[in-house]
Each structure stands twice: as structure tokens, then as C-alpha cells.
Amino acid sequence: MLKTDVLIIGGGLAGLSAAKALEGKKDYLLAERESRPGGLSATLKKGGFHFDYSGHLLHLRWPETTKLILGALGKNCVRIKRDARVYAHKSWTPYPFQANLSGLPPKVKSECVSGFLAAYAARKAEAISGPEVFTRWTRRVFGEGISNHFMLPYNAKLWQYPLERLTTEWCAPFVPLPSPEEVVKGAYGKKSEGLGYNTVFNYPKRGGIGALPNALAMNLGGLRLGLEVESLNLRKGVANVRHFGPVHFKRLINTSPLKDLIARAEDAPVAVKRAAASLRHNTVYVLNLGVKGVKSDMHWGYFPGADFPFYRAGIATNFSKELAPRGCASFYIEIATPGSALDLASAEEAVIKGLKACGLIKSAGQIVEKLWLKIPCAYVIYNRERAEALPVIFDWLKSRKALSIGRYGAWKYSFMEESVKEGLGAAAAILKRR
Ligand SMILES: Cc1cc2nc3c(=O)[nH]c(=O)nc-3n(C[C@H](O)[C@H](O)[C@H](O)COP(=O)(O)OP(=O)(O)OC[C@H]3O[C@@H](n4cnc5c(N)ncnc54)[C@H](O)[C@@H]3O)c2cc1C
Incomplete structure (x- = not known):
């Protein structure tokens, strides 16, 4: 039986970053089932x-990850x-829609502006407690016009889940909130393109985004491609790897979808299995x-x-x-x-x-x-079941000293830099014996 201190499941950006931080400091095995590294950021x-x-x-927003990513590239x-745009009512308007209504037909534009101003006036008076569903949130924040002409149809297409059951914890970094002045200016005056989390971005000159995981994977002694973890027992610290056999580990860093991890974990209690089965994507x-x-x-x-x-x-x-x-x-x-x-x-x-x-x-x-x-598994669904399931699952994983990170391991709407950050964080926790 092969023995390792740390088993990392998945060689996407989260797993590769964890391995890079452990390299030379701790014995690890990074098992990636595909024949190339990178996960969703492969090319x-x-x-x-x-x-x-x-x-x-x-x-890029954090110094440590910016340094690692730009250093690797x-x-x-x-x-x-x-240069992002929206195509609505047979015309192009700059993104974000809510701050760039000028290109729309006059009737649609005035519906959107008056709806936004009415919602804005009512917003301060309304006290919200607890999680809110998307349909209510968008009408409360943007009003009827912007909701009906963009927020509701766009998000229905993206999430493929009833929006009256989708909760809104994911919205904050991803949905820009303009001021009333910005909405009016964007409708009747200048374009406002500087809103949102992605006004500038970095991208490799050559090789597509896969250039990043390929650079991180270089010189990783513990990376093994074509190895799929089929089942595992966290109490015993043993994973069964397809075409390879059992691997004995002391600590686990999982980056594969949380739902799949729990389905493969032989020792997960029934309540944990049930919680994981309720997760949607x-x-x-x-x-x-x-x-x-x-x-x-x-x-x-x-x-x-x-x-x-x-x-x-x-x-x-x-x-x-x-x-x-x-x-x-x-x-x-x-x-x-x-x-x-x-x-x-x-x-x-x-x-x-x-x-x-x-x-x-x-x-x-x-x-x-x-x-x-x-x-x-592309976008994890934020709903009441997710909010109830995650504490049950993570409490159990914590009791087994297992870390589950990355967009799908942590079961959230996140981006590449966050996966890198969580990989570094997981390695640091293990090196500090946490
Ligand atoms: C449509 C779309 C567009 C996106 N656009 C952007 C963007 O513009 N900018 C941005 O920053 N982020 C974007 N993202 C998010 C980005 O893809 C992720 O945040 C990031 O790639 C996740 O990396 P990860 O390592 O956490 O997971 P993954 O990339 O999913 O890596 C997990 C790895 O685990 C492996 N694996 C799974 N199961 C097993 C197993 N049993 N055994 C062994 N290996 C296994 C998989 O093969 C995979 O390689 C986008 C996501 C989607 C879906």
C-alpha cells in the first residue's frame, strides 16, 4: 500500500496551488483523474x-495570489x-445593463429608470432579515423594469433553477449595484462601464488560460495524472485509486465536487450523505x-x-x-x-x-x-437546502481533519484566484498542523 502524508484530490488550480505550497516541505500525492492538469482552467x-x-x-485582488499567479505566468x-456588452431588445448596450440603459427603446428605458428610482426610495424603509430569494431581491434592489428586462430572464437562463427558490448570498461580488445618479446618467447621458468586479483582467498572451495550471504544475514531484479516487474511508485514512490500488494518507485536501466526495466516502454518516444528496448544480x-x-x-x-x-x-x-x-x-x-x-x-x-x-x-x-x-457541475445552486447542508457536511469533515476547498470542494460560486488562495491556505493549515 502506498503511504503519503497528504492526499490531494484534483489537479485544478486549488489542488495545484496546495501542492506547490507543500512541495519540498511535506510528502504529498496529488491525484488528478484526467491526463492533463488544470481542471476547468485547462485549454x-x-x-x-x-x-x-x-x-x-x-x-486579481489579493497580494499573495497575485504574486504567485503573475510569477508563474x-x-x-x-x-x-x-469590453463587455448586453444584447437586449435588438440592440447592444455596454455591461452592466443596469447602469447603461441608453441604447434601449424609450419605453423600456423609462420603465427601467422609474422602477429603479421607486425601488431605491422604498429600499431604505424596508428591513430585511435572514436570507432573501432572488426574485424578491432583484425587485427590491433594481425595481420592476431592470428585473423584467434583464435580471430575471438572464438569471433564469443561467441558473436553470426556479428564481423564487434561489437565494442571494452569491450576488455581492458578482452583481454591480449602481447609484441612482449612475442609473440616470447611464440612461440619458454618458456610458458607465467602470462598474463591477471585472473591469480589467489578466490573461496569458499565449496558450490560453491553460498556461497558468501548466506553469504551476511544473516541477511538482507529487503530481500524478490519470489517477481517479474512486472511494475513500476518512476514519481509516485510506483511498482506493482506480488502476492503482489503496493509498494511505494522514491528511486529505479535496478539490473534487463536495457532493461526489461524500458519495464516495464509505464512513460518512447517513445524515451527512443525506445533506450532500440535497445539493444541486x-x-x-x-x-x-x-x-x-x-x-x-x-x-x-x-x-x-x-x-x-x-x-x-x-x-x-x-x-x-x-x-x-x-x-x-x-x-x-x-x-x-x-x-x-x-x-x-x-x-x-x-x-x-x-x-x-x-x-x-x-x-x-x-x-x-x-x-x-x-x-x-458548473454553477452550484444557492438555495435553502445548501445553507442547511453545508454545516452538516463541514462539521463532519472537520471531525476527520479533512479539508474540502476550491469552487466545487467548498461548493460555492467563486473564481480562479479564490481557488488558488484556498489551495495555499489548506497547505498552510497542514504545515501548521491545524
Ligand atoms: C462557465 C464558467 C466560466 C468561468 N469563468 C471564470 C472566469 O472568467 N474567471 C475566473 O476566475 N473563474 C471562472 N470560472 C471559475 C473557475 O473555473 C474555477 O473557479 C476554477 O477553475 C476552479 O478550480 P478548482 O481547482 O477549484 O476546481 P476544478 O478546476 O474543478 O478542479 C478539480 C479537479 O479535480 C479533478 N477530479 C474530480 N474528481 C476527481 C477524482 N475522483 N479523482 C481525481 N481527480 C478528480 C477534476 O478532474 C479537476 O481537474 C468559471 C467557471 C465556469 C463554470
């Missing part, structure tokens, strides 16, 4: 194109000012396209309209020309489902129709390459 190559699992842009990194299908003759400079656009099957579409070559052969652009188009399979052929037809309708392409003849990628 795949096809026909001269580099395709990510949809746009993966680096929003070295000169292979550029800083870019966001959506599934995202990404259609990557190689396209000739593209004119737009946009980085990505949001599509609230029901006539578009996708909620977001972006042009990756507008972050890095190196992602496609000369004269070509590469698109990523994201379609969410509640977990059900997508009919790829009819989805593709609807995507092409949508891209033509909003003017991003003129004809299907421009498409020279395609690659569908599936993200089975």
Missing part, C-alpha cells in the same frame, strides 16, 4: 485553435480593459467555434432574450490573438441546462441563428472549426 487544442472551458479571465501575461455546455471574417472587438456579451439559447457568448481572440490561426477568431458560447442532456445538433443551429441575429456573424459558412465542451 484544449483543435485544428490550430486553443479553446478554454468558456472565457476564463483572471481577476512571467512575461506570458497581458492586462486588458473589459446546473450543467453548462460550451460551444467553441473557429470563425473567419469576424469584425467585433467585444470581449463577451450577455443575452437575456428567450430567442437566444445561450446566456453568454464571447470572442476569445479579442483577449489573445494567439488562440487562433491568422485571419480567424474563436468564439465561446455558453448554454446552461438543469443537468439534462442537450441536443447538440439543434442547439448548434439555434446558436448560429442567434449569432447572425445579433450581427456577430453573417453566415454559417464563416465557421471553420468547432468543439463542444461539457461542464457537468
